[in-house]
Amino acid sequence: MKIKNLKLLNFRNYENINLDFSDGYNIIYGNNGSGKTNLVEGIYVLALTKSFRGSVDKVLIMNNKDIARVEGTIQDEYEDKYKIIIKDSGKRVKINDNKIDKLSDYISRISVILFNPDDLRLIKDTPSVRRNGLNLDISQINNTYLKLLNMYNKLLKQRNMYLKTTNINGNSSSEYLDILTKKIIDYGEKIYSYRKNFINQINELIPIIYRDISAIEGMKIIYKSDYNDVEIDDMVKKYKDNLQKDIILGKTTIGVHHDDIKFMLGDLDLKDYGSEGQQKNAVIAYKLAELEIFKKVKGSYPILILDDLFSELDRLKINNILKLINDDIQTFITTTEIDKIDKNILDKSRVYKVEDSVVREDKE
Numbered sequence: 013m014k015i016k017n018l019k020l021l022n023f024r025n026y027e028n029i030n031l032d033f034s035d036g037y038n039i040i041y042g043n044n045g046s047g048k049t050n051l052v053e054g055i056y057v058l059a060l061t062k063s064f065r066g067s068v069d070k071v072l073i074m075n076n077k078d079i080a081r082v083e084g085t086i087q088d089e090y091e092d093k094y095k096i097i098i099k100d101s102g103k104r105v106k107i108n109d110n111k112i113d114k115l116s117d118y119i120s121r122i123s124v125i126l127f128n129p130d131d132l133r134l135i136k137d138t139p140s141v142r143r144n145g146l147n148l149d150i151s152q153i154n155n156t157y158l159k160l161l162n163m164y165n166k167l168l169k170q171r172n173m174y175l176k177t178t179n180i181n182g183n184s185s186s187e188y189l190d191i192l193t194k195k196i197i198d199y200g201e202k203i204y205s206y207r208k209n210f211i212n213q214i215n216e217l218i219p220i221i222y223r224d225i226s227a228i229e230g231m232k233i234i235y236k237s238d239y240n241d242v243e244i245d246d247m248v249k250k251y252k253d254n255l256q257k258d259i260i261l262g263k264t265t266i267g268v269h270h271d272d273i274k275f276m277l278g279d280l281d282l283k284d285y286g287s288e289g290q291q292k293n294a295v296i297a298y299k300l301a302e303l304e305i306f307k308k309v310k311g312s313y314p315i316l317i318l319d320d321l322f323s324e325l326d327r328l329k330i331n332n333i334l335k336l337i338n339d340d341i342q343t344f345i346t347t348t349e350i351d352k353i354d355k356n357i358l359d360k361s362r363v364y365k366v367e368d369s370v371v372r373e374d375k376e
Contacts, residue, residue: 013087013123013315013342014033014087014088015058015085016032016033016086016091018030018031018058018082018084019081019083020051020080020081021080021082022077022080023057023072023074023081023082023098024053024072025047025050025369026047026369026371027074027369031371034362035342036339036342036360037360037362039350039362039363040364040366041347041349041363041364041365041366041374042348042365043348043367044348046366046367046368047369048319048320048366049346051346051366052317052346053065054082055124055317055344058083058084058122059119059122059124060124061103061115061119064128064130065130069098069102069103070098070100078099079097079098080097080098081095081096081098082096082098084122086121092107092108092121093107105118116159116162117155119151119152119158120151120152120154122315123153123306123315124316125149125299125303125314125315125317126299126317127295127296127299127317127319129320132288132295134275134295135282135283135291136291139272142272142273143269143271146271149210149302152314153305153309154309157203160202160203163199164196164199164200164203164268164269167195167196167199168196170192171189171192171196171264172262172263172264174189174192175189175259175261175263175264176262176263179260193248194248196264197248200239200267201247203268204237204239204268204271208235208237211233211235211273213301214233214298214301214302214305215232217304217305218231218233218294218297218301219232221297221300221301221336222277224336225293225336226290229278230276230277231277231294231297233273233275233298234276236272236273237270237272238250238266238267238268238270238271251266254266275295277294282294296333300336303338313340313342315342316337316341316343316344317343317344320346320347320348321333330352331357334353334357335354350363
């Protein structure tokens with residue numbers, strides 16, 4: 013999968029740009045604050061309809077403008093044109109000028125893997141951050157998973173509201189609650205199955221990739237879930253045993269919405285005991301493993317974005333990582349230090365310089 017062209021209108025600091033890209037390496041360099049990350053953010057938004065910065069949609073619109081637009085031509089099995097129109101009131105998406113009513117029918121069409129400095133949150137932050145990352149990645153691979161997840165969250169909200177009502181009023185229909193609970197368990201089992209399969213595939217790859225980066229053995233991911241080694245009948249019993257607790261708290265205390273993953277180096281939990289260097293290497297190894305899973309499942313590699321990579325790792329490690337990237341992968345690298353990139357990689361790259369919201373191809 014490749015992005016051939018990107019057009020940004022009133023997006024962040026870009027009033028109107030139109031860029032063509034290489035199918036291989038694309039290096040975007042410039043000073044801090046020049047707009048390098050905004051450029052790759054445009055690619056990410058085109059793929060997933062939202063920013064990786066956690067920003068609300070309206071901040072993507074340039075100051076004093078009413079609308080922003082992101083357009084791109086994607087080459088995969090076929091060549092298709094994608095468009096996202098962003099307004100204060102919301103956003104619309106189109107494929108080949110046909111309006112797509114549901115975002116869930118748009119997401120998973122364009123695959124992208126991102127590494128940037130904030131991705132250390134995958135290890136350092138809360139379980140919800142890791143779950144969100146897991147959900148995003150699996151949703152890109154399988155649109156069915158995204159629809160299952162949306163339905164699960166809808167049912168979870170309904171059950172939690174009913175639990176709160178029961179606590180306040182002191183009475184409830186156990187029949188209705190049983191129906192909600194059964195549906196949540198069924199959807200949860202399916203979501204668990206997708207997640208478990210994904211983590212199993214990661215664990216086939218990540219020990220080898222981590223070793224190639226750091227020369228250290230023993231990297232693996234542990235998946236923690238209430239569904240681990242539990243039959244459906246046992247899950248029903250778990251929910252029944254937790255019912256009074258759920259009513260008192262007004263929320264569902266077990267289920268896949270509490271799942272978590274742990275990054276382990278041997279018996280060492282990298283969140284609590286890993287060095288920052290080990291954590292960085294682990295996250296990058298995880299991302300590189302995802303590339304191969306996407307290729308296996310979808311038949312083509314996703315677009316790879318390495319944002320501000322040189323601020324995170326030393327030159328030797330970075331160039332070792334770049335050598336692990338398959339030549340078939342379209343890769344975007346943003347940096348302030350282009351001189352740190354291996355000359356062999358530079359020679360086969362398309363290079364863009366960003367300065368004062370202007371992007372120009374550097375052909376020197």
